[in-house]
Amino acid sequence: xxxxxxGLKGFIARNLVIRFEKDGHVVDxxxxxxxxxxDKLTLFRPDVICHLATEALDPDNMLQTNIIQxxxxxxxxxxxxxxxxxxxGSSSEYGCKDHPLTEKDLLEPKTIYExxxxxxxxxxxxxxxxxxxxxxxxxxMSVYGPHEKNSKLMTMLFSNRLKYLNNANHDWMYIDEFVxxxxxxxxxxxxxxxxxxxxxxxxQRSNQEVVSIAESLMGLSINYTPSETQLGNGSDSQxxxxxxxxxxxxxxxxxxxxxxxxxxxxYEWFKNCLINSQTVSTSSTVIP
Numbered sequence: 001x002x003x004x005x006x007g008l009k010g011f012i013a014r015n016l017v018i019r020f021e022k023d024g025h026v027v028d029x030x031x032x033x034x035x036x037x038x039d040k041l042t043l044f045r046p047d048v049i050c051h052l053a054t055e056a057l058d059p060d061n062m063l064q065t066n067i068i069q070x071x072x073x074x075x076x077x078x079x080x081x082x083x084x085x086x087x088x089g090s091s092s093e094y095g096c097k098d099h100p101l102t103e104k105d106l107l108e109p110k111t112i113y114e115x116x117x118x119x120x121x122x123x124x125x126x127x128x129x130x131x132x133x134x135x136x137x138x139x140x141m142s143v144y145g146p147h148e149k150n151s152k153l154m155t156m157l158f159s160n161r162l163k164y165l166n167n168a169n170h171d172w173m174y175i176d177e178f179v180x181x182x183x184x185x186x187x188x189x190x191x192x193x194x195x196x197x198x199x200x201x202x203x204q205r206s207n208q209e210v211v212s213i214a215e216s217l218m219g220l221s222i223n224y225t226p227s228e229t230q231l232g233n234g235s236d237s238q239x240x241x242x243x244x245x246x247x248x249x250x251x252x253x254x255x256x257x258x259x260x261x262x263x264x265x266x267y268e269w270f271k272n273c274l275i276n277s278q279t280v281s282t283s284s285t286v287i288p
Contacts, residue, residue: 006049037072041073046082077131082134086135102246135195144174158218173257173262176257
């Protein structure tokens with residue numbers, strides 16, 4: 001199968017590509033900032049599109065990346081048949097709720113990021129029904145693991161660079177399980193044109209718990225300054241967990257890797273990367 005992935009340099013995209021190629025699929029895609037999205041799609045003619053390109057930090061670029069690029073992907077699918085279009089949304093689209101997030105919840109975005117991701121979902125829904133495009137919006141919770149950005153919490157912990165931490169809670173899911181869930185959703189033979197599915201463990205853990213697990217793995221105390229960031233505005237909330245019932249009942253996938261197990265896997269990968277980089281650095285040293 002031919003699979004096209006946007007946002008190839010992203011954390012989730014990199015792990016998906018590894019899995020797709022391992023499964024024997026042919027993969028192509030675009031990096032953020034490329035202007036040839038439509039042309040590359042036309043040349044490659046994919047069976048499946050995984051649209052992961054996103055802008056989460058710079059509000060000035062969110063309209064272009066989160067909405068316009070989604071529009072370009074949808075326009076391609078309007079005129080070129082695909083087996084499935086996977087739009088990777090965000091759990092932040094829901095806004096702050098007082099209960100575990102379900103796919104039927106009202107979208108109540110409060111930030112530009114949340115609003116542009118929610119708009120992309122609604123645009124995708126409209127295109128799916130208007131032009132008969134088989135589409136699934138996948139909403140990840142807090143995914144972590146190998147190849148994540150250096151600015152992410154666990155990588156900062158493992159590299160002992162954490163300075164500030166608020167008391168937010170997250171539904172943490174190890175990347176291998178997120179990839180497996182995506183593959184299940186991609187391969188599912190659906191009679192519906194449009195679907196939304198939350199992908200998370202369904203268990204909420206605090207940032208302080210994450211720090212404690214990291215300290216146990218590393219055998220040291222991690223010093224940081226508690227952040228005064230106000231919770232409840234935007235994507236940080238005292239309650240941030242999904243109800244994974246739909247993922248289980250429709251797609252037959254139940255996540256099983258606990259936060260402790262996932263962080264252990266992530267830390268082992270992180271240590272191996274450090275060892276390998278030090279080996280390369282040492283071997284490249286010229287000895288007189």
